[in-house]
Amino acid sequence: MTATAVDTPRSTATNPVTEVGAAPRSRPNPLVRALRTLSKALGPLAVLLVACGIWYVITYVVLPSHQRFLLPPPHEVVQDGFLDSRTRGELLRGLLSTTRVALSGLTLAFVLGTTFAIVMAQARWIERSFYPYAVILQTIPVLALTPLVGLWMGFNFRSRVLICTILALFPIITNTLFGLRSTAQAHHELFSLHTASRWTRLVRLQLPSALPSVFTGLRTSAGLSVIGAIVADFFFRQGEKGIGRLLDVYRSQLATDKLIAGVMCSASLGVAVFLVITVVSNRALRSWHDSARP
Template identity: 35%
Template sequence: MSTRRVSRWVVMNLLPPIVAAVALVVFWDLAVRVFDIKKFIAPSPAEIVKAMISDRADLLRACWLTGRAAVVGLCISILVGTSIGVLFAKSSIVRRGLYPYAIFLQTVPVVAFAPLLVLWIGYGVASVIAVTFVLSLFPIITNVTVGMLAVPKSYHELFGMYGATSWQRFWKLQFPFTVPHLITGIKVSAGLATIGAIVGEYFVGHGASGLGLGFMIRQAVDMNRTERLFAVVLLSTLLGVAMFSLTSLLAETVLKRWCRTD
C-alpha cells in the first residue's frame, strides 16, 4: 500500500511537470529548426546545454556565490524581521507609526534602491547581501505580526488566570501561533532572497571575491552570448527552486515542534 501511494504521488506530482518540460524542449527545438531562428535571438536547447557544459566551472562558482549571498541575506532578514514583527505586535503605537514605512520599503522597485545601496555601502558582497536583506524582509515582518495578533483573546485570559509571565505568554502561547505564519513568510522570502542576490550582483558583481549569477547575466548581455544568458537564467531558476525547497523543509523541520495542533 505504501509503495502504491508513493507511485501515485510521483505520477500525480512529478510526472506532469516533467512531461511538460520535455514537450517544451521538443517544441522549442523544432521551432528553432523550422523557422531558422538566429542563435542570438533564441538558441536551441542543444546550444544552451553546450554552453552550460563549456562554462560549467564559472557557472557553478557563480551559483555558489549567489546562493551564499542569498542565504546570508535571508538569515539576517529572518532575525531582524521576526524581531520587528514581535515589536509591532506588542505595541500598536509602534505598529501604526512604522508599518507604513515597511510597506513603502517593499513597494520601492529593487532596481531603484539597489544602486543607492551600492553608493552607501560600496561595491562587493556586502551590497549584494544588503539588497537581498531589504527585498526579503517585508514578508517576515508581515507574517510574524499577523501570527502574533492571531492569538484569541480567550487564550490570553486563560494564561492570565494562571499568572503566566510575559515571557511564558510569548514562548508558550504567541510563538506557537506565529510559527505557521513565520514558515509562510520564510517560503516567500526565500524566493525573494534569490532575486535580490541576482539583482544586487547585476549592479555590483562580487568585487574581488568573484562573479555571481547576476553579473554573468549582465556579462552575457554585453557580449551578446544569448546561449550563455539562457544557461545562467536556467541555473538561476533552479537555484530559486532549491532555495525555496530547502528553506521550507528546514523551517518546517526546525519549527515543527512549536506548531499548535487543533
C-alpha cells in the same frame, strides 16, 4: 444483612487503538511508496516535456533561420551551458557566490523581520509607528536603491547582503506579525486566567501559533533574496563574480545559450532554497498543523 462484594470486570478498552472502529495504521510497503513518489513526479515531468516541445516549435518553426540565435533549442543550451567545462565552471563559481550572498541576506532578514514583528505585536501604537516605514521600504524600487547602497557602502559583499535583506524583509515582517496577531482570543484568556507573564505568553502561545505564517514569509523571501543577490551583482560589477555579472557578460556577447543556462541556474537556486524551507516547515508543523499533513 451483609452485602457481598462483587468484582466488576475490568475494561479492556484502555488503549485507544483497540477501541471499536479504531484500526491500527499500517505502513505501505516500499513498492507502494515508490509508486506514490513516481506518480507525484509524473505531473511536473509532463509539464516540462510539453514546455520543451513548445520551445522546439518556436525555435525551428516560428523563428526564421537567421534569428534562431535568439532562442537556441534546449539541447544547445545544455551542451554549451552545462556540458562545456569552461562555462560550467563559471556558472558553478558564480552560483556559489550568489548563494552565499542570498543566504546571508535571507538569514539577516529573518532575524530583523521577526524581531521587528515581535516588537510591533506588543502594542498597537508601536505597530502604527513602525509599520508604515516597512511598507515604504517595500515600495522603493530596487533598481534605484542598489546604486545608492553601492555608493554609500562600497561595492562589496556587505552591500550585496544589504540589498538582499531589504528585498526579503517585508514578507517576513508582515507574515510574522499576522501570525502573532492571529492567536485565538480564548487562548489569551486562558493564559490571563493563569496570570501568565508577557514573556510566557509570547514564547509559549504566540510564537508557536505564528510558525505557519513565519514559514510562509520565509518561503516568499527565499526567491526575493536570490533576486536581490543577482540584481546587486549585476549593477556593482566589482568583487567576486556572481550569476548577475555572468548574465551581463553573456548578454554583451549575445551568447543566448549561456544566458539561458545562467537564468536556469538562478531559478534552480531559488527553487532549492524554497524546497529546503518547505521541508523544514513540514517537519516542524506536521504533528499539529493541517497545512503540513499529507
